[in-house]
Amino acid sequence: MASLAAVCSTGVARTQVLRWAATSLHTSAALEAARKGTRAKAEAKKKASKKEEVKREFIPLKKRLELKQTGGASPRRFEDHLKNPSDDVWVTTFYKWKVYTVEEALAMHRETHHATQADLPDAHVYVCIELDMAADKKNRFIDDFYNVIRMPHDFNTGQERSILVISSNEEVHEQALQMGATHAAGLEVVKQAQAGDINLWEYDHYIAETEILPELVAIRGLIKKRFPTVRNGTAGNDVLAILERFTKGVEYNTSKDKYHHDYATIRVPFGQLSMSNDQLEENLSAVLKEVERQKPPRKSSNLITMVMIVSPPSREQFKFDPTPYLLQSVMPIKAAVTG
Amino acid sequence: MLRPLVQGMSCLRLHGAQSGALREAVQGGGAAARALPHPLLQTVRTTFILKRKTRPYLVNTHKKVRDRRLKARHFQYVLVEDTNIKKKEPVKVLLRTSVEGLGSRGEVVEVAPNKARKELLLPGLAVYASPDNLEKFSTLITDTTQEDQPSSPFALSTANMLSMKVIYVSMNKYKPWVLEPWHIRVAFRKVGVIMPERPSPCPRTPSPARTLTSRTKNLQSRLRVEAGMGRQGVVGAEGGWSTVVGRHGGGRVSWGPAWGPKEGGVVINNKEEAAVRCRLNHYTSNMLDRLPCQGNFWELPSDPLFPEQAALLEELNSRNQQPEEEELD
Numbered sequence: 001m002a003s004l005a006a007v008c009s010t011g012v013a014r015t016q017v018l019r020w021a022a023t024s025l026h027t028s029a030a031l032e033a034a035r036k037g038t039r040a041k042a043e044a045k046k047k048a049s050k051k052e053e054v055k056r057e058f059i060p061l062k063k064r065l066e067l068k069q070t071g072g073a074s075p076r077r078f079e080d081h082l083k084n085p086s087d088d089v090w091v092t093t094f095y096k097w098k099v100y101t102v103e104e105a106l107a108m109h110r111e112t113h114h115a116t117q118a119d120l121p122d123a124h125v126y127v128c129i130e131l132d133m134a135a136d137k138k139n140r141f142i143d144d145f146y147n148v149i150r151m152p153h154d155f156n157t158g159q160e161r162s163i164l165v166i167s168s169n170e171e172v173h174e175q176a177l178q179m180g181a182t183h184a185a186g187l188e189v190v191k192q193a194q195a196g197d198i199n200l201w202e203y204d205h206y207i208a209e210t211e212i213l214p215e216l217v218a219i220r221g222l223i224k225k226r227f228p229t230v231r232n233g234t235a236g237n238d239v240l241a242i243l244e245r246f247t248k249g250v251e252y253n254t255s256k257d258k259y260h261h262d263y264a265t266i267r268v269p270f271g272q273l274s275m276s277n278d279q280l281e282e283n284l285s286a287v288l289k290e291v292e293r294q295k296p297p298r299k300s301s302n303l304i305t306m307v308m309i310v311s312p313p314s315r316e317q318f319k320f321d322p323t324p325y326l327l328q329s330v331m332p333i334k335a336a337v338t339g
Numbered sequence: 340m341l342r343p344l345v346q347g348m349s350c351l352r353l354h355g356a357q358s359g360a361l362r363e364a365v366q367g368g369g370a371a372a373r374a375l376p377h378p379l380l381q382t383v384r385t386t387f388i389l390k391r392k393t394r395p396y397l398v399n400t401h402k403k404v405r406d407r408r409l410k411a412r413h414f415q416y417v418l419v420e421d422t423n424i425k426k427k428e429p430v431k432v433l434l435r436t437s438v439e440g441l442g443s444r445g446e447v448v449e450v451a452p453n454k455a456r457k458e459l460l461l462p463g464l465a466v467y468a469s470p471d472n473l474e475k476f477s478t479l480i481t482d483t484t485q486e487d488q489p490s491s492p493f494a495l496s497t498a499n500m501l502s503m504k505v506i507y508v509s510m511n512k513y514k515p516w517v518l519e520p521w522h523i524r525v526a527f528r529k530v531g532v533i534m535p536e537r538p539s540p541c542p543r544t545p546s547p548a549r550t551l552t553s554r555t556k557n558l559q560s561r562l563r564v565e566a567g568m569g570r571q572g573v574v575g576a577e578g579g580w581s582t583v584v585g586r587h588g589g590g591r592v593s594w595g596p597a598w599g600p601k602e603g604g605v606v607i608n609n610k611e612e613a614a615v616r617c618r619l620n621h622y623t624s625n626m627l628d629r630l631p632c633q634g635n636f637w638e639l640p641s642d643p644l645f646p647e648q649a650a651l652l653e654e655l656n657s658r659n660q661q662p663e664e665e666e667l668d
Contacts, residue, residue, distance in 0.1 A: 085533070086491055086493070087490070087491050087493060087494055087497065087607055087608050088534075088535045088607065088608055088609075089497060089501075089532065089533065089534050089535070089605060089606075089607040089608070090493075090497065090532070090533055091497060091500060091531055091532055091533075092531040092532070092533060093531055094493075098533070108525075108528070111521065111525045112525055112529070115511065115514050115516075116510060116511050116514060116516035116517075116522070117509055117510060117511060117522070117525065117622065118509070118511070118622065118624050119511050119513075119514055119623075119624065120624050313624055314529070315529075316528065316529060
């Protein structure tokens with residue numbers, strides 16, 4: 001300190017010395033600790049502000065563009081802005097669609113398929129159902145579903161299905177094959193499938209007895225969501241009764257829109273034009289009730305939004321009111337979910 | 340830019356010494372002022388609703404005037420609303436004549452103000468539905484009979500649209516048939532025109548078939564025949580039966596009084612009539628056996644099915660023909 005005072009007293013170099021003194025003066029332990037604290041604080045702050053780098057997965061341009069697509073306007077028909085027709089001759093594009101009765105719609109299709117025109121008296125009649133697949137939760141939608149319905153009045157549906165019947169009873173096998181099953185077998189199927197002797201994916205549907213279901217669990221991974229269950233109506237004590245529904249019934253499945261996940265359609269034949277109106281209406285009622293049954297309990301809005309009757313090759317579609325056909329309540333059978 | 344200028348000029352003229360008489364007239368109001376048709380005096384909407392960007396604080400009164408002055412920042416504004424671009428309320432107008440797609444004579448309708456001015460008020464088709472006008476034109480509704488008016492605002496445009504169309508009537512290629520009114524109704528429905536089924540007033544027993552042998556040759560080449568359903572009702576008035584024989588199959592065309600109260604044509608609301616061009620198409624459900632598809636078929640020539648209707652068809656065709664483009668030299 002004495003030398004420092006001596007230097008200070010020399011006058012000329014005083015300012016320089018003072019500056020040097022300022023740098024060398026802060027050497028006490030207390031000050032050092034404080035500085036260490038601030039440094040740590042600053043480091044902690046820096047650490048906190050530093051964002052964690054998120055690893056981005058590489059998405060090819062084509063796929064990235066696809067993800068961006070929204071599919072444009074909803075394919076649903078909105079006609080709130082349109083008027084009801086006021087004249088007796090009108091052009092349908094400018095007005096709301098007329099709501100026909102089922103009899104009227106059928107009569108009109110019979111006109112277009114009349115012998116003097118298209119000459120297709122046995123043409124199939126389809127019902128086109130538009131569904132609202134949105135569940136009550138936002139961004140939660142009902143999955144695509146399918147089922148086979150046994151109609152009150154059978155007709156030649158033109159549908160073909162490959163069915164595998166699994167039963168422990170050999171008498172049932174013979175009967176099943178006679179009734180139209182593609183293949184009927186016992187529990188040996190499990191080992192054959194595991195060994196690769198038979199390809200389970202060749203079959204569209206699997207029907208099994210309830211008792212042997214635990215043994216079939218081994219092939220559950222192969223057939224996944226088509227695994228027979230009592231709930232789906234593909235397993236039961238009487239396999240033949242189930243098989244009859246599958247061989248003589250009509251299969252329907254929903255097809256969801258690629259972009260609009262709340263929009264799905266079902267197009268299913270419910271009879272032929274040559275059948276009587278009453279028969280057709282009973283079949284139609286069976287289809288509509290079956291579809292209505294698939295409505296999950298947590299869905300407050302209607303599942304069926306619009307129904308139309310179509311009969312190809314005519315492109316005409318006639319809207320009708322489904323409510324009278326939905327009135328009777330039926331025991332629910334849960335349809336399988338498409339995997 | 341122009342609007343404030345115009346307004347300014349109008350003020351100038353009002354305050355100018357030379358236009359003393361005018362100013363008196365305007366400021367005095369009354370009939371004289373209203374009679375003056377001056378373009379510059381028309382109301383000009385230049386109202387912009389603004390908001391200050393910075394709100395000036397309250398200043399103590401004991402401060403000097405210099406300190407109480409507003410600063411430059413207090414003169415910055417934000418546009419809240421431009422009254423010019425605001426959507427205008429529709430105006431009520433009284434129709435002096437029937438207007439297509441809007442209403443019939445004597446009716447009071449609500450129209451967008453610009454449309455009302457350009458399309459109704461200036462051409463004199465309508466007047467403002469003011470109490471004076473309502474009183475003045477009160478006789479309009481009572482004077483007009485139902486016959487003067489179109490049955491509905493849309494009937495005429497529907498009739499026009501129909502007369503532009505060429506509608507294919509698909510009849511079976513192999514099975515024998517007789518063309519009946521319901522075939523036409525179905526053909527119309529297929530292209531999206533709904534028609535009612537009119538009850539036939541007097542069902543007639545068909546007269547013996549008249550074979551159009553002379554037409555047969557022409558048909559063989561094209562198999563598409565054109566039949567006009569005209570107001571003249573040549574077919575309907577005749578009430579006879581004609582036979583069309585195609586190469587593969589045959590059919591008869593029956594066109595009788597069953598078509599409606601008035602002979603031939605489409606009748607809208609029992610009043611407006613439209614002649615619609617229909618063509619027979621020999622149809623089969625087998626795709627491979629169908630006649631080849633023709634693009635722009637409405638432009639292709641075709642023979643009239645009934646020679647009596649040739650003139651009417653010619654008129655319809657020429658009316659709907661696109662004007663040919665002139666060659667540029």
